[in-house]
Amino acid sequence: MDENELEIEWKDFLAVGVPEMDAEHRKFITRVNELDLAIVAAKDKATVRQAMDLMLSEAANHFKHEEELLAEWKYPHAAAHAAKHAALWTQFGGLLREFEQAEFSFVWAVKGLKVKQLLVAHLLKEDLTYRDYLQSRSRQ
Numbered sequence: 353m354d355e356n357e358l359e360i361e362w363k364d365f366l367a368v369g370v371p372e373m374d375a376e377h378r379k380f381i382t383r384v385n386e387l388d389l390a391i392v393a394a395k396d397k398a399t400v401r402q403a404m405d406l407m408l409s410e411a412a413n414h415f416k417h418e419e420e421l422l423a424e425w426k427y428p429h430a431a432a433h434a435a436k437h438a439a440l441w442t443q444f445g446g447l448l449r450e451f452e453q454a455e456f457s458f459v460w461a462v463k464g465l466k467v468k469q470l471l472v473a474h475l476l477k478e479d480l481t482y483r484d485y486l487q488s489r490s491r492q
């Protein structure tokens with residue numbers, strides 16, 4: 353597979369219009385690409401784990417920050433959004449355990465990709481929903 357095929361690019365439609373969130377989301381996309389590259393280049397498990405840990409520790413801080421802002425903006429689905437973050441975290445815990453236990457590179461690579469996919473899907477679905485809310489609010 354061509355390495356570039358996996359690369360995700362920042363696109364303006366991803367902007368939620370809040371500079372600090374957009375900066376964190378941009379950084380997140382960079383981390384996702386670094387993780388992909390480590391997996392696709394079939395780097396060793398420790399290198400992939402390191403890329404995953406970095407992505408996840410930044411995601412943890414980002415989730416917290418986002419939850420604080422959503423509450424501040426009185427986003428009506430702030431609690432549901434936070435619950436989705438928490439559910440993701442539970443899934444990550446399971447995937448990380450499976451990653452650790454996986455003996456074969458194709459197994460741990462799949463677990464690593466799954467963590468990334470879940471995070472990207474959250475950004476595309478849930479985060480863009482609050483973007484729509486903020487946009488509709490600013491038009492009022």
Ligand SMILES: [Fe+2]
Nearest residue numbers: 418474478479
């Ligand atoms: Fe979120």
Ligand SMILES: [Fe+2]
Nearest residue numbers: 414418475479
């Ligand atoms: Fe987010």
